[in-house]
Amino acid sequence: MEETTLNNNILAKLSDKFGEKVTGVSEPYGLLTFVTTKDVIINVLSFLKNDLSFNFLTDITAVHYPGKDHGIAVVYHLHNMVEKVRIRIKVFISEQNPTIPTATTVWKGANWMERETYDLFGVKFEGHPDLRRILNMDDLGVHPMLKQYPLEDPNRVDKKDEFFGR
């Protein structure tokens, strides 16, 4: 597979540069995915942008895994438009103190993506120029995409997994 060789090359260069900071490598549906830590994430992003020509930031979002040690995953999707490769980077951060350096220093377009992630998950992007809520009202008080907030009346039973044998 051509895609796999390309991914392996990228991975080799990343491992050379960041050593054991690059972990949890997988390739779901051909999309190279790896986990890194928040102290090097900006270096990783700049390295990918400047040296491996992942010049395009597709998306920033987060996922909540409640009850885990580092329960919030911040997920970055980058795109190398020349070689037509995408890459996914995950950083797991703690739920109690969800902070991560901002990517607005690398791409200006990260601004609203990070505001949305802050609004929905409460991830605080350190150094962000304008970290305000973007979709929800200011006095909402919670970050609604966290799993502890129910969508609707929690007494409804027709949508709970346990009633479907799961």
Next chain:
Amino acid sequence: MNHNHPVFTDNDPQSELVTLNLGPTHPATHGVFQNVLQLDGERIVSGVSTIGYIHRAFEKIAEHRPFYQITPLTDRLNYCSSPINNMGWHMTVEKLLNIQMPKRVDYLRVIIMELSRIADHIICNTIIAQDTGATTTFLYLFQFREHIYEIFEEVCGARLTTNIGRIGGFERDFNDIAFAKIDKFLKEFPKALKEFENLLTRNRIFIDRTAGVAEVTKEAALEYSWTGPLLRATGVDYDVRVSDPYSSYQDFDFEVPVGTSGDIYDRYLVRNEEMWQSVGIIEQALVKLKTEPKGIFHADVPEFYLPPKQEVYNNMEALIYHFKIVMGEIDAPKAEVYHAVEGGNGELGFYLINDGGRTPYRLHFRRPSFVNYQMFAPMSEGMLLSDAIINMSSMNIIAGELDA
């Protein structure tokens, strides 16, 4: 209450700046979003965008809905080209499930998606014209959006929020009337589009209003993650249909138009040329359909494709599958998948994490309007208010997609 809304309080009595609330329900914004602008005469000094007026928490709702119930949510993202969203979602799930689609279904989807693209671009380009004062072109070309909706109506029964197709294909085959309507559209639309271009493309007033206004460089566009016609107008030939072909787009011969300066005139030209290319793609698809076996309109995946109601009542297997699908009893792989399609406004991405439950563990929409729009306020600085209005029209910001 702690409000951190941007509020310009001008305490200086000598100040001559005016604060203008453009929106949230201003007719010139064509959607529910607000810009608080500081004006010096007619020139914008600074602006702050406020969005979220129709935020409906689709990502949260999606975590509580089985896959097939998420399709109607995607309708309401970019509601000017709902079928592209619907099919983007279907293809995401099909990618997750590794479903191989029959070519005929791919081509049928391409026809519908290109019709939606034309509908989307009709709206944007006619509204640029409308906002520059050319009402005739708006009303003239807009009737073809109506014809496209009639085709959708024939295929799926709905017009605007279509919920078209199913995971695994279409709910029914296109009937003869649908094909006749597509043929009629392909015959009439090019003439009207030509006339539309004749009215505008070399029109001195239109060029004066649009050329050189809101120019954007390639670098700035990439820096702000622009996609779609806006990015292509700056000269970057990025189109998801070409760089990441889905639904058999690799079988089609079409060109990706690019502009040079990224100004409003270039965006208009790029969208117009894309409509011509879409017409070409639909014509090719109709030719290709002739060589495909007739009557195939879905993949053979009974575990995920809802059986026809008639069979559910008369056939045991169909009843079982119907029950299992509706109750969410069928296991999907525990995996995460990102799938992007070229929406009317750019790269529409679906990031789906499935943990094996009835519903997605997490579903994120990468919405082109949301990402594109963040540049509006910075690029408006120093612009005339009337230019900012047509700049906004040419960005084709759809509030539903902006806020999700």
